Amino acid sequence: DAKTTQPTSMDCAEGRAANLPCNHSTISGNEYVYWYRQIHSQGPQYIIHGLKNNETNEMASLIITEDRKSSTLILPHATLRDTAVYYCIVRVAGTDFGNEKLTFGTGTRLTIIP
Amino acid sequence: DAGVIQSPRHEVTEMGQEVTLRCKPISGHDYLFWYRQTMMRGLELLIYFNNNVPIDDSGMPEDRFSAKMPNASFSTLKIQPSEPRDSAVYFCASKGSEPRRAFFGQGTRLTVV
Secondary structure, X not given: OOOOEOOOEEEEEOOOOEEEEEEOOOOOOOEEEEEEEEOOOOOOEEEEEEOOOOEEOOOOEEEEOOOOOEEEEEEXXXXXXXXXXXXXXXXXXXXXXXXXXXXXXXXXXXXXXO | OOOOEEEOOEEEEOOOOOEEEEEEOOOOOOEEEEEEEEOOOEEEEEEEEXXXXXXXXXXXXXXXXXXXXXXXXXXXXXXXXXXXXHOEEEEEEEEOOOOOOEEEOXXXXXXXX
16 A cells, blocks of 8 residues: 655644645555544544545545645534544555555644634 | 444453453444554554454464454454553454445553553
8 A cells, every 4th residue: 555644743723624635646546545533542533535536525525636646634614623633544445355454654633723 | 333342441451361352343344453552653453354254464463462253243352461562552443345434443442560
C-alpha cells in the first residue's frame, strides 16, 4: 500500500471548516483513499473513502486532486466533538486475500478551538 | 446492532499470567481484525481472519501471542505468558461485504505489572 504523509497537528475554530491534507504521491491506479478518525480512548471510526471522484457523506467531503497524489478531508462545520486524530490510509480495495487490511500511520491530531 | 463488542474493557494482570481478550464481531461480517495501540508504535495490525480462517498473522509479535476464531461470532486473542511490554489498548474490528468499511470495538486496555 502507498505511504501517506499528513501534518502532525492542526487547529480549527469551532464552526469553521476543517481542511485536513494528505499526500500520497506513490498511489497506484487501483488504490483508494480512506479516512478514519479516533476520538480519545475510542476505537477508530470510518469517515469516508474515494478512488478519484470527490465524495461527500453526512460526516465530511473528500477532495482528491486530478493526479490523485493528494487529497483533502473537509469537515464543513467543525464542532468540539470533532477533536480527534485523523488517519489518511491508501489501500487496494477488493476481495482478494491480503488486500483487506488497513495500515494506520501517525495521523493528524485535529483540535477544535471554542 | 450493538457493534463490535470487546471484553473485558480493562484488564490488569501480573507478569507471567495468561491473558485472554475477547471479541464479538458484527453479525454477518466476514472479516475480523486484531490491532494493538501504544504511544510508541501507534496502531498496529496483529492478525486478521476471513470467514474464521487466519489470513495474515505477520503482525503477531511473537509466539506468546495467539488468536483464534472458532466461529463467526467470536474471537480470542491470548497472551501467554504476559509481559509488561504487552501493556497496550487492543482493538478488534470487523468488516462485511457491504459497506466495505471496518467497524472497531471500544478496545481492551491491558496493563501488565
